[in-house]
Amino acid sequence: MFIGTEKLTHTYMPGTPFAAEALKEVSFSISQGEFSLVIGPSGSGKSTLIQHLNGLLRPTSGRVFFEGKVIGFDKGELLRLRRRIGLVFQMPEEQFFSETVYDEVAFAPRNLGLDESNVRAGVKDALEKVGLNAEHIQSRHPFQLSAGQKRLVALAAVLSLQPEVLILDEPTAGLDPAGRRNLFNLLDKLNSTAGLTVLICTHHLDEAAALADNVLVLHDGKLVLAGPAEEIFARRDQLCDLGLTLPAVTEIMHGLAEKELPVRTNIYTLDGARKEINKLKGRREK
Amino acid sequence: MSRSITLGQYLPGNSFIHRINPRLKILSLILILVLLFSLQTYAGLIVLLIFVLALISTAKVPFSYLLRGLRPILYIALFAMVIYFFFTRGGVVLLRIGIITVESEGVREGLFVITRLVTLVLFSLLLTLTTTPLSLTYGMGYFLKPLRYIGLPTEEVAMIMAIALRFIPTLMEESQRLMRAQIARGADFETGSIFRRAKSLVPLIVPLFVSAFRRADELALAMEARGYRLGARRTRMYEDIIAPGDWAVLVFVLTLITVTFVFGL
Numbered sequence: 095m096f097i098g099t100e101k102l103t104h105t106y107m108p109g110t111p112f113a114a115e116a117l118k119e120v121s122f123s124i125s126q127g128e129f130s131l132v133i134g135p136s137g138s139g140k141s142t143l144i145q146h147l148n149g150l151l152r153p154t155s156g157r158v159f160f161e162g163k164v165i166g167f168d169k170g171e172l173l174r175l176r177r178r179i180g181l182v183f184q185m186p187e188e189q190f191f192s193e194t195v196y197d198e199v200a201f202a203p204r205n206l207g208l209d210e211s212n213v214r215a216g217v218k219d220a221l222e223k224v225g226l227n228a229e230h231i232q233s234r235h236p237f238q239l240s241a242g243q244k245r246l247v248a249l250a251a252v253l254s255l256q257p258e259v260l261i262l263d264e265p266t267a268g269l270d271p272a273g274r275r276n277l278f279n280l281l282d283k284l285n286s287t288a289g290l291t292v293l294i295c296t297h298h299l300d301e302a303a304a305l306a307d308n309v310l311v312l313h314d315g316k317l318v319l320a321g322p323a324e325e326i327f328a329r330r331d332q333l334c335d336l337g338l339t340l341p342a343v344t345e346i347m348h349g350l351a352e353k354e355l356p357v358r359t360n361i362y363t364l365d366g367a368r369k370e371i372n373k374l375k376g377r378r379e380k
Numbered sequence: 381m382s383r384s385i386t387l388g389q390y391l392p393g394n395s396f397i398h399r400i401n402p403r404l405k406i407l408s409l410i411l412i413l414v415l416l417f418s419l420q421t422y423a424g425l426i427v428l429l430i431f432v433l434a435l436i437s438t439a440k441v442p443f444s445y446l447l448r449g450l451r452p453i454l455y456i457a458l459f460a461m462v463i464y465f466f467f468t469r470g471g472v473v474l475l476r477i478g479i480i481t482v483e484s485e486g487v488r489e490g491l492f493v494i495t496r497l498v499t500l501v502l503f504s505l506l507l508t509l510t511t512t513p514l515s516l517t518y519g520m521g522y523f524l525k526p527l528r529y530i531g532l533p534t535e536e537v538a539m540i541m542a543i544a545l546r547f548i549p550t551l552m553e554e555s556q557r558l559m560r561a562q563i564a565r566g567a568d569f570e571t572g573s574i575f576r577r578a579k580s581l582v583p584l585i586v587p588l589f590v591s592a593f594r595r596a597d598e599l600a601l602a603m604e605a606r607g608y609r610l611g612a613r614r615t616r617m618y619e620d621i622i623a624p625g626d627w628a629v630l631v632f633v634l635t636l637i638t639v640t641f642v643f644g645l
Contacts, residue, residue, distance in 0.1 A: 111391060111442075150560045173566070180562040189561045193587035201583065237590075251565060290417030 095159050096291065097147060097259065098123030098178075098241035102156035103141050103220040116142040118315045119156065124293065128306050129285045131323070132295045134312035135337050140295040141310065142183065144261050147293070148179040164249075177206060179255030183265045186248035187236070195221075195239070195247050202255045221247075223288070224280060242273035249280075258285060260290040266298050274301060279303065303327065303341045303362035311336065324360050343367045350374075391509050397439040398510045401626040402519035408633045409507050415637050416500050424645030425495055432502045439510050449505040450498065457494045464490030464555055513545040518620065536610060543599070552590065 117139045122287070126128050132140050146158050147340055149165055149172045157164045160337040165175055183189070192198040196217055203216040219295040221228040225248040233240075236247055245265070252260070266274040278301040283291045285305070296302045309326040311319035313336050327333075330340055330348060339345070347359045347367060361367050368369050407580075412428075418424050434445065470485030479599070481506070521538030528534050559569065562583045569580050608614075 109444075115513075148564060150564060175568065176564055181561075183557065183561040183564070186561065188591060189558060189565075189583070189587050191583045201562075201567070202565040205568065255566060256540065 095123040095162050096126040096128075097293070098159045099143075099146065099153075100130075100142070100148060100157045100159070102147065103154050104139075105154045105334075108154060120156075120312075120315075121156075122316045122317060122320050123159070124308055125347040127285075127289055127290055128291060128307040129282070130293045130310065131299075131302055131306045132312060133297070133338060134294065138312040139315040140312055141263050142187040144181065144263055144293065144295060147259075147261055148176050150176075150181070160212055172321065174243045177255050178257055179259040179261060180252040180255050182249055182252050182260070182265060182344065184267055186251070187241075187244035187265070188335060189248070189251075190236045190244070193235060194232065194235050198236050198247060199232075199254050203288045204250060206255070208238060213227050216254045216256070217250075217314045219256075220250040222252045223253050225276075225282070226250065242269060242276065245269060245273065245277065246280075249277075255282075257290070259293070262294045264291075264295055264297070266296065266301075272275050274298060278302060278305065286343055299339070300343075311338070323362075328380070329358060330359075390512050391439075391441060391445065393440055393510065395510070396625075397435055397506065399625075400629055401620065401622045402511050402515040402625045403522050403620065404622060405507055405511060406519045406523065408629055410505060410639060411633050412466045412503050413500060414618070415526060415633075415640060416496055416503075419640065419645060421645050422492065422495075424640055425492065427497065429495060429499045429502075432499055432506060436502065436506055439506065441506075441509050445509060446502065446505065449509075450501055452500055453497060457497055458495050459606055460488050460497070464493060515544055515557070517541045518616070522620070533611075535614070546590075547595070550595075551588065554591060556583065556585055606644050 097380075098120050098121070100204055102117055102120045106112075106114045106116055112128070115224060121142060126284065129203075132143065136359070142151065146153060147160075149167060152156065159165065160175060160179065165171070172268070190198055192201065199217045199220055200213050201211045208216065217232065218228040219380065221232065231247075236244065239247060244347055246272060247264075249265070260281075262281070263275055266277050269277065278298075281292055281294065282305050284290045294302065303323065306323040309319070309323050310331070311318060313327065318336065319329065319332065327340060327344065333340065340348070341362050343364055343366070344362055347357055347370065348362050350357045350371075351359050356377075357370050415430065416425075416518055419428070465482050465486050466480055468486030468489055470483055471488070472484045473481050474487065475482040509517075517538055521534060521541075523539070524532070524534040559567075565571070567580060567583055569577065569584070570578075574578070622623065
C-alpha cells in the first residue's frame, strides 16, 4: 500500500450539537505511479478525504497510510510528509499573497529552508513543469494573469516542493474548456513522464476518465465503489443511481449499444470512440 | 480555532426561551440587569441565580457551553475576589498574614459581587445562546430607531451588523481553509519568535482580505440587483410579531422588579 486509509472516519466539530460525520469508515489503497480519481456528488466527503492524506486533518478514528506506514502527527514527520505529498486546494489561486509570480512559487522552497540559488532553480523548474515560460512570467503580478495561468502558477507553487505525490481538489473548477484540457494534459504528463502519483477529485469526467487507473466513488461520506477505472465505469446503472454521469463519449457508446449495434461501451476518449465507430462502419461496408 | 470563538454561539432549539420575541428578550435582559445591580441581599441574588439556571435547563443548553461562556470572566472574578478579600475592612478577622488581613465583611461582599457577576453573565448567555445573531441585531436595531431622528442611519447600521455577523463563520471557515492550504505549502504558523510568527501571517491575511473585498463587491452587486436602496423602507421576511406570551414574559420581569423593591431584597 503506497497511499491508503483504513476505516477512516472524520467528524467535524465533534461533541457539539453541530457535529457532522463527513467520512465513515473509508478504506482504500493506491499504488505508486497510479492516476486515481475521487468522484462523488458535492458534499460527499472528497475534500475531507484528501486533506487526511497529507496530515492536514486528523482522523477522528481510523488510520492513514503512506508507503505502508501509518502517518504520524509529530512535527518533523508531518513536514516530511507534506514535502513529499503535494496538495493543491480547490481554487488555489485564492491563496496568492505575493507581489510577483516568483515569490509566490518560491514560498514553498523557502519554507523548506533552501538557500536562494536552490530556490531560484526550483522556481524555474516548477514553472517549466507546468509549461510556463519562467523568464517571461516570474516578475509579473500574480493577480494580473489569466485564470488559466493563475491556476498553473498555483500548481507550480506546490510542484516547487518537488513532491512525489500530487493531490488536487477539483483542479479544473472555474476554468474554460481549453484551460481544462490543458490542465488535464499537464497532469497526464506529470503522471506518465515525471512519474508522479496523482490523485484528483473532479466532476469533469469527460476529460479525466481516460487518464484514470483507479476510481474511488464517495457518497454521503462512505466509499461506495473503488477499483480499476474500467470496472467502475462499467457499472453505469449504479453510478447513475448515485447521481453521477459517465463521460459523454461513453454515454454515446452506450446509446449505440442500446440500438443493438455491436460496439464496446468501455470507451472514454474521443479517439477511442472514433476508432470504434469507424470499425463499425468498416464492418457495415463489407 | 473556531471553538474558542464564542460569537456565533447560537444553539438551535425550539424551547420557550428560544421562541420569545427578540425585542422583548433584549428588553427583559436589560431590566434584569438593572434588577441585579439594585439587589442588596443574598436571598434575592440566590433566587435569581436559581431562576436563570432553571431557564437554562429548559432551553436545553449543555453544561459545557455555560462553562465555556463563563471562562472569559474567570480573571475578572479572581481579581475582584482578591481586591474584596484583602482590602475591605469590617467584621471578624478570618485570616492574618503579617499586616494583611482577610475580614468577614470582605468575604461576604466579595462573594456577593462574584455571584452577581456570574448571574449576570448567565442571563446574557441565555440571550445569546437562544437567539440567532440576526434576530439579535434586528432587535437591537429596533431600540436604536429613535436615533433616526437625529440623523443616524439606524436601519443601515443594523444591516451592516447583520451582514458582518453573517460573514463571521464564512470568514472563519475561509481562514481555516487558507491556513491548511498554506501549511500544505510548508508554511509554519506556530514556531519562531513573535516577529517571525507575525510575518508568517502575511500568507494568511493577504488572501483573506482579497477574498473579503471580492465577497463584499459581489454582495453589494447582488443586493442592488434585488432592489436594495439606501434609505428605502424595507419589509422583512420574518415579521417581528409580539405575541401574548411575550407580553407575559415582560409582565413577569416587571413583577420581579416590583417585588424586589417592595420587599427591599
